[in-house]
Amino acid sequence: MDDLVDQLPCGVILFTEAGYITQINATVEDHVGYTAAELEGQPFANLLSLASRLFYQTHIYPLLTLKGRVDEVALTLLSRSNQRTQILLNALCREVDGQRLIYCAYLPLDQRHLFEAELIQARKAAEQARQAVEESEARYRALAAELEERVAERTQELSIANSNLHYLNADLKRSNENLQQFAYVASHDLQEPLRKIQSFSDMLKTQYATELGEGTALLERMQLAASRMSMLIKDLLAFSRISTRQNTSSFVQLSTVINAVLIDLELALQEAHATVVIDQLPPVKGDPSQLGQLFQNLLSNALKFRRTSTDDNPISPRIRITVCQVAADDLPPAVVPARTAGMYHRIDVSDNGIGFDEKYVDRIFQVFQRLHGRSQYAGTGIGLAICAKVVTNHGGAITAHSRPGEGATFSVYLPV
Amino acid sequence: MHEGVLKRNNVKVFGHGTQPMLFAHGFGCDQHMWRFLTPAFEDRYRIVLFDYVGSGKSDKTAYDPNRYGELTGYAQDVLDICEALQLTNTIFVGHSVSSMIGLLAAIQQPRYFDQLILIGPSPRYLNDQPGYFGGFEQADIDELLSLMDHNFIGWANSLAPAIMGNADRPGLGKELTDSFCSTDPVIMQQFARATLLSDNRRDLSYLQIPALILQCADDIIAPQPVGEYMHQHLPKSTLRYMKATGHCPHMSAPTETIELMDDYLTHAMVA
Numbered sequence: 001m002d003d004l005v006d007q008l009p010c011g012v013i014l015f016t017e018a019g020y021i022t023q024i025n026a027t028v029e030d031h032v033g034y035t036a037a038e039l040e041g042q043p044f045a046n047l048l049s050l051a052s053r054l055f056y057q058t059h060i061y062p063l064l065t066l067k068g069r070v071d072e073v074a075l076t077l078l079s080r081s082n083q084r085t086q087i088l089l090n091a092l093c094r095e096v097d098g099q100r101l102i103y104c105a106y107l108p109l110d111q112r113h114l115f116e117a118e119l120i121q122a123r124k125a126a127e128q129a130r131q132a133v134e135e136s137e138a139r140y141r142a143l144a145a146e147l148e149e150r151v152a153e154r155t156q157e158l159s160i161a162n163s164n165l166h167y168l169n170a171d172l173k174r175s176n177e178n179l180q181q182f183a184y185v186a187s188h189d190l191q192e193p194l195r196k197i198q199s200f201s202d203m204l205k206t207q208y209a210t211e212l213g214e215g216t217a218l219l220e221r222m223q224l225a226a227s228r229m230s231m232l233i234k235d236l237l238a239f240s241r242i243s244t245r246q247n248t249s250s251f252v253q254l255s256t257v258i259n260a261v262l263i264d265l266e267l268a269l270q271e272a273h274a275t276v277v278i279d280q281l282p283p284v285k286g287d288p289s290q291l292g293q294l295f296q297n298l299l300s301n302a303l304k305f306r307r308t309s310t311d312d313n314p315i316s317p318r319i320r321i322t323v324c325q326v327a328a329d330d331l332p333p334a335v336v337p338a339r340t341a342g343m344y345h346r347i348d349v350s351d352n353g354i355g356f357d358e359k360y361v362d363r364i365f366q367v368f369q370r371l372h373g374r375s376q377y378a379g380t381g382i383g384l385a386i387c388a389k390v391v392t393n394h395g396g397a398i399t400a401h402s403r404p405g406e407g408a409t410f411s412v413y414l415p416v
Numbered sequence: 417m418h419e420g421v422l423k424r425n426n427v428k429v430f431g432h433g434t435q436p437m438l439f440a441h442g443f444g445c446d447q448h449m450w451r452f453l454t455p456a457f458e459d460r461y462r463i464v465l466f467d468y469v470g471s472g473k474s475d476k477t478a479y480d481p482n483r484y485g486e487l488t489g490y491a492q493d494v495l496d497i498c499e500a501l502q503l504t505n506t507i508f509v510g511h512s513v514s515s516m517i518g519l520l521a522a523i524q525q526p527r528y529f530d531q532l533i534l535i536g537p538s539p540r541y542l543n544d545q546p547g548y549f550g551g552f553e554q555a556d557i558d559e560l561l562s563l564m565d566h567n568f569i570g571w572a573n574s575l576a577p578a579i580m581g582n583a584d585r586p587g588l589g590k591e592l593t594d595s596f597c598s599t600d601p602v603i604m605q606q607f608a609r610a611t612l613l614s615d616n617r618r619d620l621s622y623l624q625i626p627a628l629i630l631q632c633a634d635d636i637i638a639p640q641p642v643g644e645y646m647h648q649h650l651p652k653s654t655l656r657y658m659k660a661t662g663h664c665p666h667m668s669a670p671t672e673t674i675e676l677m678d679d680y681l682t683h684a685m686v687a
Contacts (some may be wrong), residue, residue, distance in 0.1 A: 017668065018661055018668060019662060026654075043661075045636070049556075049559060050551075050552065050559075050636070051556045051557075051559035052559075053636050054552070054636070055560060055563050055567070056442075057566070057636070058442065058443050058445070058637070059567070059635055061662065061664055061667070062445040062449050065664070065667045065668070066448050066449070066451070066667075073567060074563060074566035074567050075563070076559070076563070113566070115567075117562075118662060120565045
């Protein structure tokens, strides 16, 4: 090559269309460590890294052939000592003396190549970040849509359930009202004929005693039955009234309630020679009259079911009312209060009476359930049902522990 | 569907013959690379040219990374075109990786094809020592991908206009795009991986169609032992060694290529 080309600060290579080198300038000799004489007739591709040869064959050669030139192609030059130099190459096809030659000029770009590599990395990172953002946005949108759909579904389910519940509630309320109306009317209407039976049988007894003779005894049994029926009706009415929830939001002093009950029962207590020991009692939220009925029934039972000794003498009833607090977690499994609370008062009413077999404990709180014959112990079988009802109305629970002949303890749990 | 495929793959049909000759370009180029061969055949055959999705003037919006992550996706392009044009008795001419793409298509749907002409085929480009010399190591493939990064640096991928500030110089991206037959660097790199990491050695024995292997001298991409391996494992193959050097004899030595093809097709007809 002439001096000028040799001195150019860029590599200049000429090769044939088939890729065989015809000339190089001195700069190329410097870069690759071969002399021009050594390279003449050698394939140009031998000066490239394997990957660059691949790229040359697949991308550059077709372009040179089709368009006659390529610009700004990045390639890796391989020197005699296997040193790599990044180059930027321009090439064009020229027809010289009927032969097509490829003229190449290249510049080494080591520093620039590194900048480029950094730029490419940065761009890829930015692209990846953009994709990640897009993906996460898409995921977010999908999740939000799914959530919305689920909320809508759930809302619809709830609304259906709610309206069902609403109808059920209305039904229940109506049937409760009907039931109470019925109980009230029934007791009133039933009491009326009973009163007639009682007053006419009284008149029979006083005005026709002589004529009746021994018939008087039958008449008296009839009167007894009538008054028992009257009592049943009264108790039923009382139970049906308890069924309606009373105001239970204000505090009631249990001691006041129980003192009133004790005054009511004073005569019976005296007759039975009973002793009653009562702990300091807490105030509870509730309805004083319902709570009065609760303890009235419990104390009456304690008096009524008293024991007789082996020599048939009555044993004086000893009744204790004790109080403690129980955490919800410590409640016995069988005790399920009507309302959830953290703490419950446990009020025990225990006696030394006849007791009962604990396997009947569920039965005794049901209406008309009796464990003993009427002739032995009077009563309608409604008392404990009323107790259970009152406790439920107050958000609590009631249970009992006993063994036959060893007294009984009734435990009332009320939310603190 | 048919119209869609023809547009998607930029399909061009011409020539005065009836038997179709379907030309499939290789990695790095497009249908223009066949321009030195087709004049010799267009009088006698129906010439079909196309660009793979992602190459040349194909519809790049049809590019699906899942489909084209493997050569089978490209083989589907070939079959879609055969179906769309109702081709039968086709002579499939594939360059480089398209040899394997044509092989996969012809194994899947032999009814479209009469002969395959494979220019510089290789069933596996990576070395698998001992016993198989493909020509390349993984490090060479990695270097090629990096080289592609540097050569497509100016090309506008979705972020480039913002980062490179090309928005007010739209010509720059366009020029660089046109400077290579293939365009989108992301697509081309995936094509490079699908091509260079493929291993179709096990598929060779399944080909029922006769095939001509054209083996160049001094081809680093498909060296002579690879051509011989192909010939050994393709059941109905003919191997012809060429005087032409390099990897693109259809461009560097069209006359020799045409002669060998004609010779093969004449003999095939006689047989």
